[in-house]
Amino acid sequence: MGRKNQFRRRRKKGLEVAARRRRRWRRWRRALAAGVLVAGVTALGVWAHSQWPRWRQQWLAGERLFPLKEIQITTPLRAVTREQILLRSGLRAGQNLLAIDLARVRRALEEIPYAAEVSVERVLPHVVRIGIIERRPVARVRLYSRFGEESLEARICYLDGEGMVMPGGMEGRPGDDPFADEPLPEVVGVDPTEVTLGQMTGDLRLRWALRLIEVYRQLRLDEQAGLRTIDLTETGVLHVALDNGVRATLGPDELPRQLLRLFYLQEVGRANGRRLLQVDLSIPNNCPSLWTPAEPSAPSAGFPKGVLKLPLARDV
Incomplete structure (x- = not known):
């Protein structure tokens, strides 16, 4: 009986050792597989990141995908012209719609003196919508500058209720002035150094x-x-x-x-x-x-x- 019990104990111990080895091997194999997977994903991510600029230029930012075909002005305009909007915004037909920086376009349009509020919207697949709420002038200012040796030339400027100085036209050229026919009061005795186009007067x-x-x-x-x-x-x-x-x-x-x-x-x-x-x-x-x-x-x-x-x- 003693020998049988001893044999059983040895056999049981051997089985336990083998089971522990198998468990360690499985854990090591899983860790190895996870390491290989992480290394592969990391390498793939690094490679994709290095290739992204070329892909973006070729597929997303290229003019073949979502080309800009139409610029819609959604608000009625009196002083701001479509030509001003295109010049300030830098938008042109054929640009990739996804590559256009809408925040930059909005900031550029907000620099127009007559622009009080600006909205820029991207509408897939081919449209950019622009809305501009214009400032309304409440007063007219006439600024004089010397033209030649003896003559003076007058330029008309406008002020809105907040004090923004906005351009008008040259005196004698009403076609250049969008508010030439408006019955606005004229402010005289203005210091020309206090009036700068596109800025609030102080x-x-x-x-x-x-x-x-x-x-x-x-x-x-x-x-x-x-x-x-x-x-x-x-x-x-x-x-x-x-x-x-x-x-x-x-x-x-x-x-x-x-x-x-x-x-x-x-x-x-x-x-x-x-x-x-x-x-x-x-x-x-x-x-x-x-x-x-x-x-x-x-x-x-x-x-x-x-x-x-x-x-x-x-x-x-």
Whole structure:
């Protein structure tokens, strides 16, 4: 019995050793296979990465795949031309649609002074859509430059409500100016060094004039008489001329109240058979004014819709 048990123990131990060897061999074989697989995938990735520029140029960025055939302008334009868009964007027929850098195209178009918002969209297989929301000018500025030895040449620029300086045309060439027929107020007395095309003006006086235009429109006073000129020549005041011939001097404070007083004075004058010619509203407690007899046929314009009618004793 003793010998049999000893034999059994030896046989069992031998079987266990063989089983451990087989397990180690399987683990080593799996590790070897995984290593070979990782090495193969890595080598394939390195090779593919090295070949990617050639493949991209040949298949993706080549003009044979998804060539650009149409550039669609999705918004109505008045100042920005299609030629400007093509020149700034660098887009041309035949370019591979997938290779076009839309962010670069958008940044290039945003540099157009009249462009307020720009969107660029890729539409497979052959279309690029461009949308531009234009800035709307609210004022006109005339800048003079010497042409020759004696003559001066005037160039028209425009300002939007944010102070962006936008190009117009040369004086005497209305065909070059998209807003030549717009009844916009002209700002005079502007320092030319403060006006740079394609940039926001930092001139505080110009900002003040733009604020005046904004308030004048908010009060809807332009329905009765439009702003003709805003003169910045004198420090601390604005000299304003209206389409009906009235001239007013305005101070920097309480623009809405000053403009309402200006309109109310005109209405009071009409009611009393007199026409306002000139008034200084920059003086807080007084308003020196110049009057003339009104024409009998001139009817009262009445208060614009939405304008508060102030008591006479308080505002005149």
